Structure formats: C-alpha cells, structure tokens
Amino acid sequence: MINLRGVTKIYGSGQTEFRAVDDITLDISDGEFVAIVGKSGSGKSTLLNLIGTLDSISVGSITVDGEEIGSLKGKELARFRNQKIGFVFQNFYLEPEYTVRECVEIPLILAGSFGKENTEKVDKALKLVDLSDKMKSKTKTLSGGEQQRVAIARAIINDPHFILADEPCGNLDGKNSENIMNIFKNLHAQGRTILMVTHDEQDAHMAQRIVTLADGRVISDEKNTLFY
Numbered sequence: 001m002i003n004l005r006g007v008t009k010i011y012g013s014g015q016t017e018f019r020a021v022d023d024i025t026l027d028i029s030d031g032e033f034v035a036i037v038g039k040s041g042s043g044k045s046t047l048l049n050l051i052g053t054l055d056s057i058s059v060g061s062i063t064v065d066g067e068e069i070g071s072l073k074g075k076e077l078a079r080f081r082n083q084k085i086g087f088v089f090q091n092f093y094l095e096p097e098y099t100v101r102e103c104v105e106i107p108l109i110l111a112g113s114f115g116k117e118n119t120e121k122v123d124k125a126l127k128l129v130d131l132s133d134k135m136k137s138k139t140k141t142l143s144g145g146e147q148q149r150v151a152i153a154r155a156i157i158n159d160p161h162f163i164l165a166d167e168p169c170g171n172l173d174g175k176n177s178e179n180i181m182n183i184f185k186n187l188h189a190q191g192r193t194i195l196m197v198t199h200d201e202q203d204a205h206m207a208q209r210i211v212t213l214a215d216g217r218v219i220s221d222e223k224n225t226l227f228y
C-alpha cells in the first residue's frame with residue numbers, strides 16, 4: 001500500500017519558487033495497476049521519483065507499506081530501494097559493458113545474495129522477458145526494446161512489492177512497446193502493483209486506474225474496467 005498525504009515538491013525559493021507536485025493525496029492499494037498521465041511538465045516524473053525516493057519531499061508524507069519513506073536513511077533507505085521497489089526508466093540506464101546476466105544480477109548482489117540461487121533467479125527473470133538467448137551479450141549491443149526488457153528483469157529480480165515505470169515505452173516503436181506492455185500486463189496478473197507514467201492513451205487504458213495530473217495536482221482519478 002502506498003499512501004500520499006499532501007505531497008508537495010517545491011523547486012527554487014522566493015520569486016522562483018515552483019511547485020512541481022502540489023498537495024497530492026492519493027492511496028494506491030496492493031495489486032493495482034495505475035497509469036499516471038498528464039501534459040509534459042505536469043509533474044509525473046517528479047511524483048514517481050518522490051515515491052521511489054529518488055527525490056526528497058518538500059511538504060507532506062509518503063508511506064509505503066506503513067513505512068514513512070522520508071525518514072529512511074542509510075542502510076534502511078538502501079534496503080527500501082533495493083527490495084521494495086523496482087524502477088524502470090525511459091532511457092533504460094543499463095551498465096553498457098556488463099552482460100545481460102551480470103546486469104540483472106546486480107540487485108541480488110547488493111541484497112547480499114550470491115551463487116547458484118542468483119543464477120536460477122536471473123534465468124527465471126530473463127525467461128519472463130523473453131531474453132534467455134541474449135544472456136551473455138553486453139547490454140550495449142542490444143536493441144532498445146531488448147534493453148528495456150533487461151531493465152524490467154533487473155527491476156523485478158528482488159521480487160519488489162511495487163514497480164515504478166516512467167514512460168517505459170517512450171523510446172520504443174509500436175511493436176516493442178506492445179511487448180513491454182504485455183510484460184507489464186503479465187506482472188500485474190501475477191499480483192504486482194504497478195505505477196506507470198505514460199503519454200500513450202492506449203497504454204494508459206491497459207491500467208485499472210488512470211490518474212491525471214495538471215500543474216502538479218490530480219485533476220482526475222478514474223477506475224477502468226480492464227479489457228484483458
């Protein structure tokens with residue numbers, strides 16, 4: 001469960017003060033698939049980054065499974081990032097010289113896990129994103145769609161409660177976007193909670209719930225009937 005209470009992110013101060021996220025109160029239940037939409041600059045990435053602890057909240061609070069994330073520090077914060085959430089970005093952010101297998105294993109190593117258990121988990125995650133045959137390739141040699149699939153495998157390797165995705169299909173063509181959306185659909189069907197920022201109306205309608213932002217505020221919050 002994710003609970004946002006009066007969440008505000010202020011950039012700058014005085015005359016240049018700007019509220020990128022402005023007083024957002026929102027509850028996301030376990031198992032929900034939520035699309036976050038809105039015009040460019042409406043605060044979508046800022047909101048996701050606040051939930052993912054990549055940016056700090058100015059006012060308000062966010063609790064994730066009852067834990068107030070603003071108060072997490074050091075080891076606790078590292079554990080939260082490593083195990084509670086899986087982040088997928090528009091630009092993939094993979095280590096270019098690493099092989100696919102190495103890249104997907106990193107979060108496991110950071111969590112203190114080594115050896116055969118890791119091999120099995122990585123195999124399973126790569127199978128899920130249909131990349132078993134590219135396991136030994138360096139990530140920089142992969143296509144965009146393949147790179148995003150590696151990023152998803154890496155994001156889910158520690159079995160996080162929440163998957164946060166910021167325009168995961170933003171740099172992909174139609175066919176690759178469809179593949180990625182199908183993976184998210186499967187992850188949701190397996191019971192995972194997903195928050196996905198998207199510009200694509202069709203992708204947004206794959207979610208159960210569509211939250212629309214404008215000027216850092218929620219202007220609509222609609223539940224959909226899933227069509228799959």
Ligand SMILES: Nc1ncnc2c1ncn2[C@@H]1O[C@H](COP(=O)(O)OP(=O)(O)OP(=O)(O)O)[C@@H](O)[C@H]1O
Pocket residue numbers: 011012018019020038039040041042043044045046047
């Ligand atoms: N570090 C920063 N300093 C100052 N302003 C910022 C900073 N980061 C974001 N902003 C501003 O906050 C607003 C919201 O940005 P954000 O990246 O969340 O928008 P977005 O909805 O994700 O847009 P897009 O669809 O273009 O990705 C924008 O006006 C942006 O210029």
Ligand SMILES: [Mg+2]
Pocket residue numbers: 044045046166
């Ligand atoms: Mg953005």
